[in-house]
Amino acid sequence: xxxxxxxxxxxxxxxxxxxxxxxxxxxxxxxxxxxxxxxxxxxxxxxxxxxxxxxxxxxxxxxxxxxxxxxxxxxxxxxxxxxxxxxxxxxxxxxxxxxxxxxxxxxxxxxxxxxxxxxxxxxxxxxxxxxxxxxxxxxxxxxxxxxxxxxxxxxxxxxxxxxxxxxxxxxxxxxxxxxxxxxxxxxxxxxxxxxxxxxxxxxxxxxxxxxxxxxxxxxxxxxxxxxxxxxxxxxxxxxxxxxxxxxxxxxxxxxxxxxxxxxxxxxxxxxxxxxxxxxxxxxxxxxxxxxxxxxxxxxxxxxxxxxxx
Ligand code: CP
Ligand code: NVA
Numbered sequence: 053x054x055x056x057x058x059x060x061x062x063x064x065x066x067x068x069x070x071x072x073x074x075x076x077x078x079x080x081x082x083x084x085x086x087x088x089x090x091x092x093x094x095x096x097x098x099x100x101x102x103x104x105x106x107x108x109x110x111x112x113x114x115x116x117x118x119x120x121x122x123x124x125x126x127x128x129x130x131x132x133x134x135x136x137x138x139x140x141x142x143x144x145x146x147x148x149x150x151x152x153x154x155x156x157x158x159x160x161x162x163x164x165x166x167x168x169x170x171x172x173x174x175x176x177x178x179x180x181x182x183x184x185x186x187x188x189x190x191x192x193x194x195x196x197x198x199x200x201x202x203x204x205x206x207x208x209x210x211x212x213x214x215x216x217x218x219x220x221x222x223x224x225x226x227x228x229x230x231x232x233x234x235x236x237x238x239x240x241x242x243x244x245x246x247x248x249x250x251x252x253x254x255x256x257x258x259x260x261x262x263x264x265x266x267x268x269x270x271x272x273x274x275x276x277x278x279x280x281x282x283x284x285x286x287x288x289x290x291x292x293x294x295x296x297x298x299x300x301x302x303x304x305x306x307x308x309x310x311x312x313x314x315x316x317x318x319x320x321x322x323x324x325x326x327x328x329x330x331x332x333x334x335x336x337x338x339x340x341x342x343x344x345x346x347x348x349x350x351x352x353x354x355x356x357x358x359x360x361x
Contacts, residue, residue, distance in 0.1 A: 060171040060178040061354050064188045065225040071357070072229065076196050079346070079353035086122055086349070094124025095361045101127040102150045103181070104135050104159040104170075107284045111320060112181045112189070115348035116158050123352060128154075137166060147173035156359060162285055177358035179351075184218060184285060185245070190319050191222035192350040195230075197343040198275060201315055208274040209233040211310070213266045213302055214327055215293070216244035219279045219319055224248050227258035235261040237269035239296050266300055270310040277317045278302045278328045294326065302328045307335070315339050 058066045067075070085093055101120050105113065113129060120127040137143050147170050150157055157178045161167050164185035171178040180188050198205050209232070212220055216238045224244060227234045228251055236244060243249075243262055252260050263269050270276055281297045282290040307314060316328075316338040324330045333340060 059176075059358065060174075060180075061188060061358055062167055062171055062178065062180045063186055063225050064191055064222050065228050066188075067229070069229045072192075072195070072226075075192070075353045075357050076199060076350070078356060079192075079196050079349045080200075082123075082352050082356070083346075083349035086352075091122070095356060096120055096123045096125030096155075096359075099125040099155040099359070100153065101125060101156045101158060101355075102130060102154045103127055104130045104137065104146075104157065104161070105181075106132055106137065106159075106161045107182070109160055109181070111344055111347050112158075112160055115344075116181065116351055119348040119352040120355065123356075125155075127158075137161065137170075143169040144173040146170065147178075148175075151175040156355060179354060179358065182218060184283070186221040186225065187218045187319070188222050188225070189347065189351050189354065190219060191226050192354060193343060193346040194277075194317060194319070195226065196346045196350045197317065197339060198315075200342070200346075201339060202274055206231050207233075209235070209272055210275045210277060211235045211237065211270045211273040212277040212279075213237045213269065213300055213306070214279050214297065215242050215281050215283070216262075217279060217283050219277075220244040221248050223277075224252040224260065227260055228252040228255035229257060231257045233259040233261075235263065235269045235273075237263050237266040237300065239300060240264050242296070266306060267309055270306055270314070273310040273314045275315050275317055276302055276307060276310050278322070279319050280321070280323055281327050297327070301326070302332050304329065304331050304335075307332055307337075312337075317343050320344055 117127040151174045158181045160181035161183050164183040167180050167183050195205050220236050281293040318340045
């Protein structure tokens with residue numbers, strides 16, 4: 053029997069391969085419409101979205117708010133001082149109150165358990181805008197960007213260089229549903245969550261490698277991917293991490309080992325001169341701004357899907 057469609061988008065692997073590819077096709081379609089200047093497609097007309105941010109954001113906030121508006125809806129920004137989930141009010145109460153006003157919730161939180169609780173008690177769809185554990189909207193946008201530039205994600209070699217963080221967990225979960233070659237090159241002690249690596253390996257869909265040798269890892273890469281060494285909530289560790297992560301900077305020499313066909317991706321914000329050099333991020337094969345733009349288009353399609361539109 054077919055699995056019941058989940059109401060929420062909390063992890064990439066909440067959807068099966070066919071659904072992910074369908075959403076990405078829809079993203080391309082609606083992107084073309086928006087870019088053509090067409091402003092009469094308003095599927096979110098009369099709908100509202102509550103956006104809860106416990107952490108800072110540029111892309112996530114602006115892309116969700118703008119995308120929802122362009123398709124006819126109204127999005128509310130609720131910053132770290134507004135809801136204070138778990139402090140001012142219990143998550144289960146926030147979930148049930150917002151469900152009575154809004155059609156969809158998007159949340160960027162610290163603890164992953166908080167978004168699971170939010171989804172559990174909400175009667176409306178909940179979309180994960182990043183937790184300490186994962187960042188599924190980012191990886192949907194990344195997949196869209198790879199499909200646009202390479203033609204397909206299937207069979208490509210994606211090499212992530214840096215901290216085994218929330219971005220890596222979403223890549224691993226994507227690799228558990230769509231076949232490609234995923235390599236994470238990270239310093240010892242900064243590997244991604246073991247259970248998530250195991251889950252991706254057990255799925256038997258993709259080739260998964262975890263290594264501490266970035267130079268070996270990037271050979272033959274279609275995509276080299278970088279992210280900050282200290283994520284939100286870890287900024288006090290930044291100085292220490294800069295020491296430990298020596299050798300994991302994506303620079304020109306590393307991109308040369310990867311080869312001329314390799315694109316550079318970064319979820320942004322980037323710390324130039326730390327995890328990536330200015331030269332690499334400004335190079336012609338760096339597609340980080342196309343990638344950032346696709347946040348909006350990928351998410352529009354995710355929202356259309358969870359709202360059944
Ligand atoms: N990539 C990303 O999520 O960016 P923001 O933190 O600016 O939303
Ligand atoms: N790993 C980063 C991603 C930012 C979009 C963080 O969590 O801060």
